Amino acid sequence: MKIEVKKNILARNDTAAAENRERLARQGVCMINLMASPGAGKTSVIMKVIENLPDRYAMAVIEGDIASEIDSLAIEALNIPALQINTGGSCHLTALMISSALDHLDLDSLDLVIVENVGNLVCPAEFDLGETGRVMIASITEGHDKPHKYPTIFREVDAILVNKTDLLPYCDFDMASFRQVVEELNPDGAVIELSCKDGCGTDDWCGWIETAINGSKTRLSS
C-alpha cells in the first residue's frame, strides 16, 4: 500500500525555529546566530561585544560545541550568563536545542542573546534557529577564496566579519577580491573588518550589534 506523505524533512526544525522567533519577538530580544569555521575567532568576537557593549544592554550567550565547556566557562568568568550545548557529535545546532536553552534564560531581563554555533561553514547554514540576525566570520588565515567554496553561508548572512586583520601583512589575503565576491553574492550583507587582537573594527562590530538590538526593540514597540 502506498501512502502519500509530502512532508518537509526539516519541518520539525522549522516549526521550532518559528516558535523561537516569536518568543524572542514578544520579549523584544535580539538573537544573533554566529557561524564560522573552527578557530575563526567566534568566542573572541563575542568577548569584544561583552567588553564594549554599553552597560544598559543585558546579554547572554549560548555556546554550541561538539564537546567541552571551555567557551561557556570563559564567558561566565566575565559575569555573563552562558549556557553550553554539547551536541555530542552533531555538526550544528538545531532550533529544538535553542528552544531548550531559551527555557533556561530570563528573557525578560535580556536585550541580546548571541548563539555561537558549532565551528563549521556548511551545516549550520541549513538549520534555522529562529534567530533575529545571522552573522558569519571569515578570518584572514582562511584565505580570500572561501566565498567561492562556501557560497551558501555567504549568501544567507546579514553580516560578515573579516577577523584577524592584524595578520594581513603576513598572509596573501586579497581583501579587494574577497569584498568583490561577497558583494556579488550578498549585496545587502555588511562586511566588517575586525581584529580581536588589536581591537581595530570593534566599534563597527559593536555598532552593528547595537543597531540589531534596537531593531528588535523597535519592532516590539511598533
Added chain:
Amino acid sequence: MHEYAITESIIEIVLSEAAQAGAGCVDEIRVVIGELSSFSDSSIEFYFEELSRGTTAEGARLVFEKIEASAECCACGYGFRPRSAFYACPECGSRLFELKQGQEMYVDSIEVK
C-alpha cells in the same frame, strides 16, 4: 555529517505515517531532494541503516528523486538552471537570482504492508 539529523527526521516522519496506517513493515521510502540542497544520498543511506534498526522501517528501500533547480535572474529576469549557489546568470552575468526550485527536501511517499 548533518545527514544524521536529516535521517532521524526522515525516520520519525516515516514511522509516524506507518503507525497511523497500522502498517507492520515499510518497504520503500521516496525522498525528494532539490539538487541545490546540500544533502548527500549516500550519507543518508549510511545513517538510515543504523538508525532504522529495530523499527518497522528497517530494511526499507530508500529512493531519492532529484529535482532540478530553477532560478530567475534579479537583474534581467532570465530563467535558468543554476548549478550551484555561486552561479551567474548566463544572460547578463549577475549573481543575484531568486531560486524558484531546487532546495526541496521532503518525504514524498512510502510503500507499506
